[in-house]
Amino acid sequence: MIKEVIIVEGRDDVAAVKRAVDAEVIAVGGFGINEKIISKIREAQDRQGVIILTDPDFAGDKIRKIIAKRVEGVKHAYISRKEGTKDGDVGVENASPKAIIEALENAHCETKEKRTEFTMQDLFYFKLTGTKEAGERRAKLGKILGIGYGNAVAFLSRLNNFGITKEEFVKAIKKIEE
CATH class of the missing domain: 3.40.1360.10 (Dna Topoisomerase Vi A Subunit; Chain: A, domain 2)
Incomplete structure (x- = not known):
């Protein structure tokens, strides 16, 4: 990748x-x-x-x-x-x-191992897909993390490919739940 x-x-x-x-x-x-x-x-x-x-x-x-x-x-x-x-x-x-x-x-691109730290299960667990509020939650989380809004598949891809850590993710989740 x-x-x-x-x-x-x-x-x-x-x-x-x-x-x-x-x-x-x-x-x-x-x-x-x-x-x-x-x-x-x-x-x-x-x-x-x-x-x-x-x-x-x-x-x-x-x-x-x-x-x-x-x-x-x-x-x-x-x-x-x-x-x-x-x-x-x-x-x-x-x-x-x-x-x-x-x-x-x-352009001397670099390659890396495909990252799969986050899964669709994470999105379901944190109500980022599968609920009425999921889109709004992804929009808020995307803004906090600086990765923008996307549908569940695009959002999952960005979480993994932008190198978001679990710590950053959990901290951002806590912010949107306040």
Whole structure:
């Protein structure tokens, strides 16, 4: 599994990266980069490191520069315009898994063992899934831990892949129950 969190522009880019490698991926939603997204990227950088993989076009370059300016120490992965173009459309979503893997290797990504410290049982036990309040509880917990909101599966993935410790988790649970 890739240690760093991969930052891409949109949902289709997330799917393309996940077809190529096992990694945690954050989509910034194009130019809609707000402070909430920057906070999430900073948290990812502090915990695991970040690699920016944006489209090989003007917009992708601008997004890359915005993030790099606001989050110190990020790594950069690049696909060529040729690798990212399909039927006149330019984007990471058009790149082959091979091109994405090469771009990440050239960015000197690190690998780690897949972490499974947290399980779906933990989410059920702490009422983060399977109850009416589960979504609200995940939102509050995600804010405290700096990993954002996600459905149960995405939230579980972030708990494990962002390196959240059991201590941090329990402390945050206690805060939302106050």
